Amino acid sequence: MRNKPDVNELTMDTGVQQLLVKAREEGIDTAFDRAIKMSQCGFGSTGVCCRLCLEGPCRIAPNGKGPQLGVCGANVDTIVSRNFLNAVIQGVSSHAEHAREIAHALIEIVEDKAPYVIQDQAKLNSIARGLGTPCDGKDVNELVKEVAHKALEDFQKQSGTLNWLKLHAHEKSYKNWQQLGLLPVNAHLEIAKGIARMVMGGDADPANLLLGTITMGLVDGYAGLHMSTDLQDILFGSPRTVKTQYRLGVIKKEKVNISVNGHIPLLAEKVVEWANKLNEEAKKVGAEGINVIGVCCSGNELLMRKGISVATNYASQELPIVTGALEAMVVDIQCIMPGLQQVASCYHTELITTLPYAKISGATHVEFTTETADEAAKEIVLRAIDNFEKRDPNKIDIPEEVTEAYAGFSVEQIIEALSSVNAGDPLKPLVDAIAGGEIVGAVALVGCTNPRKKQDKYNVELAMELIKNNVLVVATGCSAHSLAKFGLMSPEGVKYCGDGLRGVLTAIGQANGLPALPPALHMGSCVDNSRIADLLTALANYLNVSVKDLPVAGSCPETHHPKALAIGTFFLANGVDVHVGVNPQVTGSEFVVNVLTSSKQDFPVTTDGLFGGKLIYEEDSVKAAETILDRIKKKRRGLGLR
Numbered sequence: 001m002r003n004k005p006d007v008n009e010l011t012m013d014t015g016v017q018q019l020l021v022k023a024r025e026e027g028i029d030t031a032f033d034r035a036i037k038m039s040q041c042g043f044g045s046t047g048v049c050c051r052l053c054l055e056g057p058c059r060i061a062p063n064g065k066g067p068q069l070g071v072c073g074a075n076v077d078t079i080v081s082r083n084f085l086n087a088v089i090q091g092v093s094s095h096a097e098h099a100r101e102i103a104h105a106l107i108e109i110v111e112d113k114a115p116y117v118i119q120d121q122a123k124l125n126s127i128a129r130g131l132g133t134p135c136d137g138k139d140v141n142e143l144v145k146e147v148a149h150k151a152l153e154d155f156q157k158q159s160g161t162l163n164w165l166k167l168h169a170h171e172k173s174y175k176n177w178q179q180l181g182l183l184p185v186n187a188h189l190e191i192a193k194g195i196a197r198m199v200m201g202g203d204a205d206p207a208n209l210l211l212g213t214i215t216m217g218l219v220d221g222y223a224g225l226h227m228s229t230d231l232q233d234i235l236f237g238s239p240r241t242v243k244t245q246y247r248l249g250v251i252k253k254e255k256v257n258i259s260v261n262g263h264i265p266l267l268a269e270k271v272v273e274w275a276n277k278l279n280e281e282a283k284k285v286g287a288e289g290i291n292v293i294g295v296c297c298s299g300n301e302l303l304m305r306k307g308i309s310v311a312t313n314y315a316s317q318e319l320p321i322v323t324g325a326l327e328a329m330v331v332d333i334q335c336i337m338p339g340l341q342q343v344a345s346c347y348h349t350e351l352i353t354t355l356p357y358a359k360i361s362g363a364t365h366v367e368f369t370t371e372t373a374d375e376a377a378k379e380i381v382l383r384a385i386d387n388f389e390k391r392d393p394n395k396i397d398i399p400e401e402v403t404e405a406y407a408g409f410s411v412e413q414i415i416e417a418l419s420s421v422n423a424g425d426p427l428k429p430l431v432d433a434i435a436g437g438e439i440v441g442a443v444a445l446v447g448c449t450n451p452r453k454k455q456d457k458y459n460v461e462l463a464m465e466l467i468k469n470n471v472l473v474v475a476t477g478c479s480a481h482s483l484a485k486f487g488l489m490s491p492e493g494v495k496y497c498g499d500g501l502r503g504v505l506t507a508i509g510q511a512n513g514l515p516a517l518p519p520a521l522h523m524g525s526c527v528d529n530s531r532i533a534d535l536l537t538a539l540a541n542y543l544n545v546s547v548k549d550l551p552v553a554g555s556c557p558e559t560h561h562p563k564a565l566a567i568g569t570f571f572l573a574n575g576v577d578v579h580v581g582v583n584p585q586v587t588g589s590e591f592v593v594n595v596l597t598s599s600k601q602d603f604p605v606t607t608d609g610l611f612g613g614k615l616i617y618e619e620d621s622v623k624a625a626e627t628i629l630d631r632i633k634k635k636r637r638g639l640g641l642r
Helices: 014-025 031-037 076-110 121-130 140-153 163-168 171-180 187-198 206-236 265-277 279-284 296-306 339-344 373-390 411-419 427-436 457-468 477-485 491-496 499-511 526-543 562-573 590-597 607-611 621-638
Strands: 242-246 256-261 290-295 310-312 328-331 350-353 403-407 441-445 471-476 520-524 552-556 577-580 615-617
Touching: 076 140, 076 187, 076 206, 076 265, 076 526, 076 562, 076 590, 121 140, 121 163, 121 206, 140 163, 140 206, 163 206, 163 526, 171 206, 171 607, 187 206, 206 265, 206 296, 206 526, 206 562, 206 590, 242 296, 242 310, 242 477, 256 265, 256 296, 256 373, 265 279, 265 290, 265 296, 265 328, 265 373, 279 373, 290 296, 290 373, 296 310, 296 403, 296 477, 296 520, 296 526, 310 477, 328 339, 328 373, 339 350, 350 373, 403 477, 403 520, 411 427, 411 499, 411 526, 427 499, 427 526, 441 457, 441 477, 441 621, 457 471, 457 477, 457 491, 457 621, 471 477, 471 526, 471 621, 477 520, 491 499, 520 526, 526 562, 552 562, 552 621, 562 577, 562 607, 577 621, 590 615, 615 621
Parallel strands: 256 290, 256 328, 290 310, 328 350, 441 471, 441 552, 471 520, 552 577, 577 615
Antiparallel strands: 242 403
């Protein structure tokens, strides 16, 4: 085994560094240690290994010095294209299932089978009207049921296209996809078709496979991201600006600490509710109360709507356990490390899984359904309270640092903030700032953290480069956690901005009772990338241009999950440049690389040529920022802006 690097080489977060030292002293491996031990396969990392049938596995030898065709005759371009499609399907499946579960929950709620209350009737009415569902004369339950059934149609219909695509897609993008024959019919159909086309004997045309991947990106964007966000806003309320705290210091020694980790907020919301109800029970065992903290996107969901503090993000999700003061970590699905149980077994912490199709060996399982939501959440909180007295005082070590941050910047909240500057035409101040050059453009920083990259460094470094060049940053997912931990979601962060961006953020912030808006606006969880798409559509409509013409880009500097590739594919389909800072595992095929990354006019097919956006692969954040800025400036020139 290679020598373990110093912990400050693994993460920027000093609290995480402190706990990594503690874990090593106690003989506990974390994801960072496992990443050091695990060498990466050279074939797999370039996408040239195929194990889609029992004739293989087959792999294409590099540099033409060995077999160049699989047993079935598939060449490297086909193999890499199939593998890329496979990765995107995994991401799409995660988001589509998320949306479907929320739709079913809504039906159960209005049938009085689940103990939730609809929180946002204004959003309900807006979505219903957009779907062509009349609102007049209908009570809330009737309207919710009709909207939920419209959602489920997007998993069942056999002709036409997705209701949510027609609801949210920009008209010019829609026409382009229609002309190219890329419109998806229903989410489950497209996922099944995607799997069928990539197996041996299926689709062997790499260009066609990549176009099919674009269709999967549309499924992700509309039957995954947009549907999840819309339905969750209807159920839990559209987020509004909240002030909260970040970093591991949010864990409180004197309280029962419960961490929620995952992505679907149905359970997390109930855990918070029952933590409040059972607060007095915690005092009976000597605690001062119950403290619920967030990790990953469950943390984002609770943060945006309830101001719940966030301890950390994906790569260091094991470290709250290492504090020795976490009574329970409650998980559902997506981005949950199986290694959590190995770490939890070294402490009094109880790892609790909740979904029947997402269990972890050795963990406690408390089955969660919407019908039994109260019973499950109550049991989970009581288990955590019982664990408080099982702590080992000698193992408790909680980092002290906390950072204040603002979140809750839904599209509705951004429009409201802009209305304080121009009530009659809210988008005008933003458009004027872009036209005048005070804001050069905007970049969405999305995705994850990855134990193979220094945690938070690349997210923060890229954001700093962009804001000093007057580029507005919006953020979601674990990238948002990175920026919040290091002050970029606080009004104080404007000191890092260029003069133009600082002036605009200060003016809008002061019009809303803040010293300034943060230079990075927290827009939510991974599915809330739909909010970014909605904001782009609103700007494109305002300017009467295509989304592809806007001076914007997306970036995933530290991504690790196929969901990020699915989200990126959705934005590529809309003509938005997408930067990734981690190998997307397609470099084994020059053809695939050119399709995704090239602006060559003589290449037969590229995403830039078909849609107006391309993939940018660059691990160095400073260089990536330069490339993104160049592309933004090119799009500014296309709009006639300096």
